[in-house]
Each structure stands twice: as structure tokens, then as C-alpha cells.
Amino acid sequence: MYDPKAIIDLIAANVRKTRNPFGAPSSLLNRWWRDIPLRREGDAMLFTGLMYQSVPYIEQTTKRLARLEDSFWARYVGLGRYVPSFLVCLGFRLMATDREKRKFDSMVRDIHKILVKSNVDFFYRPELDYYSGILLHDLGDEEGFARHASFVAKTLKAKGIEKLITVDPHTTYAMKVLYPKVTGESFQVKTYFELSKVTANDGSKRVTLHDPCFYGRYLELSDAPRRVIDNLGIGHVPVRSSGVFTSCCGGPAESVSPRLTAEVLHRRVEELKATGAPVVAMCPICLGNLLRAGVQAEDLSTLVARYA
């Protein structure tokens, strides 16, 4: 296990410098929208919180952390914050493969497509799409989180933004529950799948839904993705733990102990494999972990966009 303070201080320094946990400009991270005609005005803003876009980089970081965990070099991980920014940018560009980046970017593009097909009045402004800061909250740096959240909330409010459409459970929880508490600013927050009106009649397919902890328990939003699946005519194969009692994929421990993540993930994978059905995830962190463990899984956005 890594020294939590070293990891937190590194992430906090990166968030202060670049408004994301990696210490590289968010413009390098957020590129899914570049060849899509975007509306810049509308009723609600699509707010990705940069989570899907981050997964290829999180996976590479986790791989490196896993190699060094409990080794002599682990104690030096916090020194990452003293690396010059041009080297951070260079390393960041080379860190993840184009294939991995395209894979996770395509999920955000699919979400965009689902919203368009559902006639949702929405817009997107990449320069206002910030990381929520949720990792700082989860790791216990409440002051760092509050500082970052206040910046994000004030910036969005200054642009007159009141309604957000979110795409992942962590950002949804941050914007819906934590931001009003720590910033005093509230937004009307809906997930993209609550707005999906995509319908089909694919009676031949059956899937198992993996509820992430934040949707299943903290936000009690498990019914909405099930309705989306129902609207496609797809059947559900129940997994042993779901809804408010869903099992964690182990993702939250990734930054301090990849080994612990692997142990917890293994148990969830056994539960999911027992259903015999392909798995549908709704969280980019869960999806990345499940795919790495060899589970036949895809994101809800990928599945729904196929019918859109």
C-alpha cells in the first residue's frame, strides 16, 4: 500500500495546477468532441466531468502503481509533483494508446448520440467541462475538494448554467449531492440515461447490469438504467448483489492499493460470471476494471447507441 498522504498531495497539487488529477492540460484529455457538430447553447449542459476520457490514463497509472506497490520505489511516488510540466505533458501524450483513448471517447460520443436521438435540448462547451474533484473528497482532502468545487461551481454559474446532464456516477454524486453542501451552489442534475428515449424490440438479447456503488446505493438510481434496457426489449439476468446492495468493483482503492482493488474485483467478477450473461456497466471505472479482469462487458452507452 502506498503512503496515502503522498498520493493525496500529488493529486491535490495536480488539481490545483491543471484542474484534473493528472497534472496535464485538460485539453489533452478531452478530445472526444472534435469532429462532432456541437451546439453551444441550449437548456442543459452535457457535463462529462472528464471521467470516461480519463480511464485510459487511470489504467496506465494503476499498472505502474501495481508494479511498484510495496517496493523500495513506492516511497518516491509523491515526488511526481516536482516533475516539470513540459515533461508531464510529454509523458501524458505517450501514456495511453490511441486505441484505448478512442474506445473510451467513443462512449461519450455514444452518449451525445443518445441525447440527440432522444430530442434532448442540450449543449456542450468543452472549456466548461471540468473534472468534479471527487477523488479529493473520497481520499479525505475536503479542503482541496471544496476549493476546486467552488471554482467549478462559480465558473458554471457565471455562464448561467443551471442544468447539467452527467454521464458517470462519481460526477453525478459530486454535482448532485456534494456541490450544494460544500459550495452552496445547486444545479439540476440528471444522468443521460434518465433522459434516453431510445426504443427497440430486441427480444433475443439478455444482459446483466452491474450497478456501480454511487448509482446503486448513494443515489438509488438503479431503476432508470433498467427502464432503458426494458425500452430496448432486452431481458435482464439478475446478479447476486445489485441495486442498493450492489458489490463494489474495488476501483476506489486503485490510487492507494492496486493489490486491494484486484482482490475486491475478483469477488465481484465471480458474482457477475455466475449469471452467464454479458455484463453492462454504467461507470467508466467499473467498466475498465471488469474488462481488465476478462469479463465480457460493455458500457450502457455503447449498448443503447447501437439502437439509436
Next chain:
Amino acid sequence: MALVYPQFAEELKRCGVETTLECFNRGTCAAICPLIDEHFPRKMIRYAQVGARDKILANARDLWRCLHCGLCTQTCPRGANPGELILGLRRLALKHWRRQSHV
């Protein structure tokens, strides 16, 4: 031997924890916790209740093993919100470490 600090529950309120004294040590949290590890989080909660601040700080790294998955909070029969208590103890430990590194 541990020093007991009776005002600890009050100190934890400043870390966002309002439910320190609610727990009656039923152990549901430790039974359902995916870590399956030496009475986590029950032991930490007990330390917090009796104000064993030094014990918590001595074992503080264990707090970051918590996945913040919320199963303990979901099943706690007292509504004592064990997950939030662990998060509050993380805030306390981090503040302590940061103060120490500035000394």
C-alpha cells in the same frame, strides 16, 4: 495503553462527522465490509467513540483501505453512517499529517 479523549466526538464534528456516538457496536459493518479484515471498520469506530485519538492516528493508513462503497452505511441498524465516519477520520488524519509535515 491508550489515552482517552472524551471530547473527540466534538472534534470529529469539525471533520463532518455527526454520528460518532450513535454506534452500539453491533458489528454489521464489519460483517458486510468487502475488506473482510480484522473488524474493519468497527475497530476504528470503537476507537473514535472512546476518543482513542492516538490509536487512530497510529493505524491511520488502514483508513485508506476503505472503498467508500457505502455497504456499511446501507446496512447499519443504528443509522450511524460508518462510511462517513471513516471518511471523517481520513480528514482528521490528513490534517494531522499535513500539520506534522509543516513543523
